[in-house]
Amino acid sequence: MLHALADPMRLRIVHTLSAYGELDAPEGGDGALAGATCSQVPLPVSPSTATHHFRVLREAGVINQCYRGTAKRNCLRRADLDALFPGLLDAVLTAVERRPADEERTERSG
Amino acid sequence: MLHALADPMRLRIVHTLSAYGELDAPEGGDGALAGATCSQVPLPVSPSTATHHFRVLREAGVINQCYRGTAKRNCLRRADLDALFPGLLDAVLTAVERRPADEERTERSG
DNA sequence: GTCAAATTTCGATGACTGCCGTAGTATGGC
DNA sequence: GCCATACTACGGCAGTCATCGAAATTTGAC
Numbered sequence: 001m002l003h004a005l006a007d008p009m010r011l012r013i014v015h016t017l018s019a020y021g022e023l024d025a026p027e028g029g030d031g032a033l034a035g036a037t038c039s040q041v042p043l044p045v046s047p048s049t050a051t052h053h054f055r056v057l058r059e060a061g062v063i064n065q066c067y068r069g070t071a072k073r074n075c076l077r078r079a080d081l082d083a084l085f086p087g088l089l090d091a092v093l094t095a096v097e098r099r100p101a102d103e104e105r106t107e108r109s110g
Numbered sequence: 111m112l113h114a115l116a117d118p119m120r121l122r123i124v125h126t127l128s129a130y131g132e133l134d135a136p137e138g139g140d141g142a143l144a145g146a147t148c149s150q151v152p153l154p155v156s157p158s159t160a161t162h163h164f165r166v167l168r169e170a171g172v173i174n175q176c177y178r179g180t181a182k183r184n185c186l187r188r189a190d191l192d193a194l195f196p197g198l199l200d201a202v203l204t205a206v207e208r209r210p211a212d213e214e215r216t217e218r219s220g
Numbered sequence: 221g222t223c224a225a226a227t228t229t230c231g232a233t234g235a236c237t238g239c240c241g242t243a244g245t246a247t248g249g250c
Numbered sequence: 251g252c253c254a255t256a257c258t259a260c261g262g263c264a265g266t267c268a269t270c271g272a273a274a275t276t277t278g279a280c
Contacts, residue, residue, distance in 0.1 A: 006116035070247050070256050088201035095195040180226050180277050
């Protein structure tokens with residue numbers, strides 16, 4: 001699971017999804033449900049690569065995927081994640097917001 | 111930094127070190143300082159591989175290394191880590207204790 | 221100075237992973 | 251049924267990483 005979160009691309013997906021909310025709160029209209037489709041998450045990679053990352057996240061239990069017409073909606077599994085790893089997702093998201101693009105840089109102490 | 115923690119071997123190192131304490135509390139006798147030497151951390155890999163992992167952790171800012179005679183003592187940088195990524199290390203350590211060896215397994219939801 | 225112990229560095233190797241392009245599958249509209 | 255859209259699966263390629271073995275370095279003891 002940490003491995004799934006260790007990739008900057010997947011981290012961006014998780015971060016974006018966290019802003020969209022989850023399916024646990026299915027309120028609103030028809031098309032305004034929580035979660036985001038794969039195309040909703042801006043990724044500077046090809047669709048096939050994006051699918052790969054979504055797959056890794058899904059297999060790690062980080063996200064859920066449910067079909068919705070021609071699109072597939074992705075939603076974070078915050079509740080499950082929080083139960084398995086208390087505070088981890090929250091800590092990671094906080095860190096992402098504080099360091100938007102430095103997650104993979106080698107930051108030496110000196 | 112997440113990448114450094116994503117490896118089960120390094121996760122074990124961090125977990126072991128967290129039990130040994132840090133150098134911030136240098137009390138006691140001469141040889142009973144906080145931190146652990148490389149050999150103190152049981153790893154099922156060769157010494158050179160262990161060095162590699164310690165190096166990755168050090169470059170990621172997760173641990174400190176200070177020479178102590180023929181041995182090298184490693185200690186967690188809890189304070190620094192907590193300042194940069196609030197709650198992250200704690201969440202990871204909690205997760206490790208709850209799932210000692212399942213950190214890398216592919217846990218499918220179904 | 222010599223020996224011993226702990227750790228590091230270098231080179232090599234196998235596996236994994238991120239990336240892409242193309243073809244295929246599933247759903248909705250006409 | 252046919253087409254368009256959204257996503258997935260497969261094959262391939264290059265880069266990175268974990269792992270090891272052997273030699274080198276550093277420090278302490280005699």
